[in-house]
Amino acid sequence: MLVRLVLHHPYPQAFLQMCNLPIKVVCRSNAEYMSPSxxxxxxxxxxQVVSELGPIVQFVxxxxxxxxxxxxxxxxxxxxxxxxxxxxxxxxxxxxxxxxDEATVREITYARYGSPYPWPLNHVLAYQKQWEIKRKMKxxxxxxxxxxxxxxxVDQCCQALSQRLGTQPYFFNKQPTELDALVFGHLYTIxxxxxxxxxxxxxxxxxxxFCRRIEQHYFEDHARGGISVxxx
Amino acid sequence: xxxxxxxxxWAGGWGLPSVDLDSLTVLTYARFTGAPLKVHKITNxxxxxxxxxxxxxxxxxxxxxxxHKIITHLQKEKYNADYDLSARQRADTLAFMSLVEEKLLxxxxxxxxxxxxxxxxxxxxxxxxxxxxxLNFFLPGRMQRQRMEHLQLLCGEPRPENEEELEKExxxxxRECLTLLSQRLGSQKFFFGDAPxxxxxxxxSCLALLLQTKLPSGKLQxxxxxxxxLCAYCSHILSLYFPWEGAEAPPPRPAxxxxxxxxxxxxxxxxxxxxxxxLAAMVGxxxxxxxxxxQRAAPARSPGPRALxxxxxxxxx
Numbered sequence: 316m317l318v319r320l321v322l323h324h325p326y327p328q329a330f331l332q333m334c335n336l337p338i339k340v341v342c343r344s345n346a347e348y349m350s351p352s353x354x355x356x357x358x359x360x361x362x363q364v365v366s367e368l369g370p371i372v373q374f375v376x377x378x379x380x381x382x383x384x385x386x387x388x389x390x391x392x393x394x395x396x397x398x399x400x401x402x403x404x405x406x407x408x409x410x411x412x413x414x415x416d417e418a419t420v421r422e423i424t425y426a427r428y429g430s431p432y433p434w435p436l437n438h439v440l441a442y443q444k445q446w447e448i449k450r451k452m453k454x455x456x457x458x459x460x461x462x463x464x465x466x467x468x469v470d471q472c473c474q475a476l477s478q479r480l481g482t483q484p485y486f487f488n489k490q491p492t493e494l495d496a497l498v499f500g501h502l503y504t505i506x507x508x509x510x511x512x513x514x515x516x517x518x519x520x521x522x523x524x525f526c527r528r529i530e531q532h533y534f535e536d537h538a539r540g541g542i543s544v545x546x547x
Numbered sequence: 548x549x550x551x552x553x554x555x556x557w558a559g560g561w562g563l564p565s566v567d568l569d570s571l572t573v574l575t576y577a578r579f580t581g582a583p584l585k586v587h588k589i590t591n592x593x594x595x596x597x598x599x600x601x602x603x604x605x606x607x608x609x610x611x612x613x614x615h616k617i618i619t620h621l622q623k624e625k626y627n628a629d630y631d632l633s634a635r636q637r638a639d640t641l642a643f644m645s646l647v648e649e650k651l652l653x654x655x656x657x658x659x660x661x662x663x664x665x666x667x668x669x670x671x672x673x674x675x676x677x678x679x680x681x682l683n684f685f686l687p688g689r690m691q692r693q694r695m696e697h698l699q700l701l702c703g704e705p706r707p708e709n710e711e712e713l714e715k716e717x718x719x720x721x722r723e724c725l726t727l728l729s730q731r732l733g734s735q736k737f738f739f740g741d742a743p744x745x746x747x748x749x750x751x752s753c754l755a756l757l758l759q760t761k762l763p764s765g766k767l768q769x770x771x772x773x774x775x776x777l778c779a780y781c782s783h784i785l786s787l788y789f790p791w792e793g794a795e796a797p798p799p800r801p802a803x804x805x806x807x808x809x810x811x812x813x814x815x816x817x818x819x820x821x822x823x824x825x826l827a828a829m830v831g832x833x834x835x836x837x838x839x840x841x842q843r844a845a846p847a848r849s850p851g852p853r854a855l856x857x858x859x860x861x862x863x864x
Contacts, residue, residue, distance in 0.1 A: 392727040396642035403645040454700035456613065475638035
């Protein structure tokens with residue numbers, strides 16, 4: 316089964332590679348509009364399209380590949396809870412930094428988001444997206460947070476992850492699970508793009524070692540260009 | 548001595564110490580830690596120092612409104628239920644709180660405020676009966692609109708044809724979340740052993756609201772009733788920490804007796820005042836427009852009062 320993957324984050328790629336599935340990564344600027352639910356990432360398998368990590372995992376499971384079969388009930392509950400924590404904290408923090416921090420917005424995000432479009436569409440779309448994200452932040456209570464508070468939340472999240480990981484190679488001991496893929500994806504993005512967040516993550520050496528281990532094991536072995544960046 | 552810390556929260560009903568999720572969380576946490584709070588159970592959010600409920604007024608006259616921040620403040624004041632938790636358990640607390648916030652909370656809001664039957668027969672009924680005049684006319688509606696907006700932002704704008712599917716998916720995830728909580732609790736008394744922690748306060752308030760309220764349309768409630776360890780967990784906490792409120796079985800008509808007697812003098816007073824205001828307005832209008840005049844009317848005006856006397860009769864009726 317050849318899977319075409321359209322993404323903005325590497326975690327589904329990590330997950331699919333952990334399942335030993337052959338994949339081809341395609342980066343598209345209109346990925347959000349191609350996806351059936353409006354969200355990236357999504358995968359294209361044969362004539363089916365599945366978007367978002369949850370459904371992708373279910374889809375892959377239905378085809379007979381699953382990473383969490385060896386876990387008992389309590390562990391599965393913990394895994395789901397930690398995945399929500401990562402989504403809740405890290406994803407929101409990344410969005411906050413991309414869209415609500417004035418410096419980053421001006422220098423990086425507007426240019427990157429609007430680059431495929433001609434003027435004035437690039438400004439209009441970028442501004443519209445920013446307004447949408449700000450509304451969502453306000454709804455979940457992040458609207459009034461300062462950058463320092465966001466960084467502190469990220470720090471708390473990383474501390475929780477670091478404590479859960481401890482000295483084990485993966486979160487649930489010997490075998491990687493969806494949680495490992497998700498955490499790797501987010502931490503990888505943070506370490507390779509933003510400065511302030513990556514400083515917080517670098518405080519936790521076991522998390523850094525974890526990322527490096529997954530990168531070496533699953534990515535450099537497949538010799539994919541563009542993904543194997545030095546994490547130092 | 549500094550002023551006592553005061554907590555303003557929604558009043559009780561449906562057999563619970565408070566009908567509002569956030570207020571219940573804060574109350575439960577306060578009971579767990581034995582924090583000396585002066586609790587004001589009110590039904591008029593405009594009487595709270597911040598305009599919303601729950602609200603905590605600290606001894607330094609600072610106002611805190613979000614439940615998370617209130618609990619953090621209490622923890623700083625040495626009322627910390629998480630003190631004895633290991634680092635790993637604290638990490639688990641963060642994780643499970645995120646799980647409940649993402650999966651269970653939206654569906655709770657939907658069950659109480661968006662589902663038409665529940666909203667009309669249970670939620671709006673309680674709030675309209677409990678709130679003083681004239682707030683009960685517009686405040687429940689406004690609260691509903693706020694929560695719907697909040698839900699839409701959280702779950703994304705549903706396309707009209709997908710709305711039912713989205714709802715089904717949401718409820719499915721909530722049911723899964725409940726099952727996961729049940730698996731994590733197992734046969735323990737609380738989530739982290741024998742002593743309650745902040746996670747217990749949070750989870751208890753979600754579950755208690757779902758379990759205790761008599762909902763006409765309760766799909767999630769039915770699933771929860773099937774998870775016996777969670778039901779036992781709820782009744783255990785209710786009987787241990789809220790014995791007198793939990794003992795009052797909810798009457799068939801959820802009429803709150805406590806806040807009603809408290810608001811009685813205010814309600815009566817506002818009723819009397821509104822009747823007086825109406826009378827004064829009518830008499831004033833009658834005098835000013837000449838329908839009723841005190842002194843003898845001038846000759847030129849005499850046809851006026853006669854023609855208008857019919858209007859006066861109509862008006863007095």
